[in-house]
Every structure is written in structure tokens, then in C-alpha cells.
Amino acid sequence: GAGVSQSPRYKVAKRGQDVALRCDPISGHVSLFWYQQALGQGPEFLTYFQNEAQLDKSGLPSDRFFAERPEGSVSTLKIQRTQQEDSAVYLCASSIGPYSGNTIYFGEGSWLTVV
Amino acid sequence: AQSVTQLGSHVSVSEGALVLLRCNYSSSVPPYLFWYVQYPNQGLQLLLKYTTGATLVKGINGFEAEFKKSETSFHLTKPSAHMSDAAEYFCAVTHNAGGTSYGKLTFGQGTILTVHP
Numbered sequence A: 001g002a003g004v005s006q007s008p009r010y011k012v013a014k015r016g017q018d019v020a021l022r023c024d025p026i027s028g029h030v031s032l033f034w035y036q037q038a039l040g041q042g043p044e045f046l047t048y049f050q051n052e053a054q055l056d057k058s059g060l061p062s063d064r065f066f067a068e069r070p071e072g073s074v075s076t077l078k079i080q081r082t083q084q085e086d087s088a089v090y091l092c093a094s095s096i097g098p099y100s101g102n103t104i105y106f107g108e109g110s111w112l113t114v115v
Numbered sequence B: 001a002q003s004v005t006q007l008g009s010h011v012s013v014s015e016g017a018l019v020l021l022r023c024n025y026s027s028s029v030p031p032y033l034f035w036y037v038q039y040p041n042q043g044l045q046l047l048l049k050y051t052t053g054a055t056l057v058k059g060i061n062g063f064e065a066e067f068k069k070s071e072t073s074f075h076l077t078k079p080s081a082h083m084s085d086a087a088e089y090f091c092a093v094t095h096n097a098g099g100t101s102y103g104k105l106t107f108g109q110g111t112i113l114t115v116h117p
Helices: none
Strands: A005-007 A010-013 A019-024 A031-037 A044-050 A053-056 A065-068 A075-079 A088-095 A110-114 B003-007 B010-014 B019-026 B031-038 B044-050 B056-058 B064-068 B073-078 B087-095 B111-116
Touching: A005 A088, A010 A019, A019 A088, A019 A110, A031 A075, A044 A065, A044 A075, A075 A088, B003 B087, B010 B019, B019 B031, B019 B087, B019 B111, B031 B064, B031 B073, B044 B056, B044 B064, B044 B073, B073 B087
Parallel strands: A010 A110, B010 B111
Antiparallel strands: A005 A019, A019 A075, A031 A044, A031 A088, A044 A053, A065 A075, A088 A110, B003 B019, B019 B073, B031 B044, B031 B087, B056 B064, B064 B073, B087 B111
């Protein structure tokens, strides 16, 4: 597609429920990022993929968070046993390659509310 | 480690007035600097970026920013504000460290710009 696509756009989960958030990056983009943006805050890095390889998962807040990109295109961020503090916007982003000067394109985000 | 500080979580200007959004960074290596804009319920859109070369960079919608190494700053300006500029603006930093670098961005806390008639 023309841009980074994320689904669902909005998700309400009960505490303890598992959720899966999908990201469809720009076609041909090698690099894929996940960020978490809490209300009133800047985005914070969660994890990075280069093709199917997860090269950096230093930002994942706990072992309840898991991300994958098995075929080097679509990615899924999974959150197990959701907690209220997981409520945030989850942003997916992609760029054409791993050079730091490349433009990173962001999706519109998946808004997660845990009740 | 890198960090970004945006001075002023809220900035209010009159339509037609100068817009100045402040960003200071901390980085132990030469930084790459970015400004993104976020409209309500939308993702982040790149306004402009500095990687190397000319320190004054021009972006979309009439915005520009100047990289000042001595001041560790990358302030965003626009000569004349328009109502459509009302949004949240984020400054971000990364760096290029050869094969181990891939553009992971560190963001500031954001500045909400309000433009009133």
C-alpha cells in the first residue's frame, strides 16, 4: 500500500486478555519499528526488525510483549495478559533500509485501552 | 545514550505570528535530528531532518530548523503561523554508527502548538 497500515485502529481489552496488533509496512521496506506512545508523551522505542530478523528488542517493557515478522513484511505485536499500564497507542513505522538518515514512515497507530 | 528535551509542552501563537518550538539534544556522537508533526488521531509525519551538510534545513509547510552544534539545539521555526499548523510537534534524535546503526529514534515529550485567530 501507499503507507504503513495498522489494525485494529482501536482495541478495548479486559485486563488479563491477550491482544494482537498488526502492521503492514510500506512494500519493500526492510526496516520495521514498533513504538509505544502513552497519553501526553513522546513515542518510545519497543523493537526493531531488519527483514525477518529482530535485531533489537531492548524497549519491550516485559516478557508479556512479543513481536514477530516471520516473512519480512507484515509484523504482529502481541501483548499477553494485558494490564492497565499497557494502555497506549502502539505505532508501527518502516523505512526503506537501515541507514539512520532514511525517512521513517509511521502508521496511524493502534489505540489500546485496557479496562 | 541520547536524549531530547523540548522546552515548553504548550506554545500558543496568533495566526500570522512567528512559530518557535525549541529542541535541545544530548548525544555523544554526531546526531541526526528530525522534527515530526502529529495531528489528532493520526500518525507522525516527517516535517524535516538534518543528517549532514547544510545546518539550516527546510521542510514541508514552510517550516525550517537550524542545527547548532555549539548549543546542542535544533529549534523549529515558521515565519507566519497558520490555523492548520495547530498540532503536536516532536523532535527526535538518532545517529549513524556504521553497521550497528539503523535509525532508532529517541523522541522528546512533544510540544502542542495552538494557533488562535
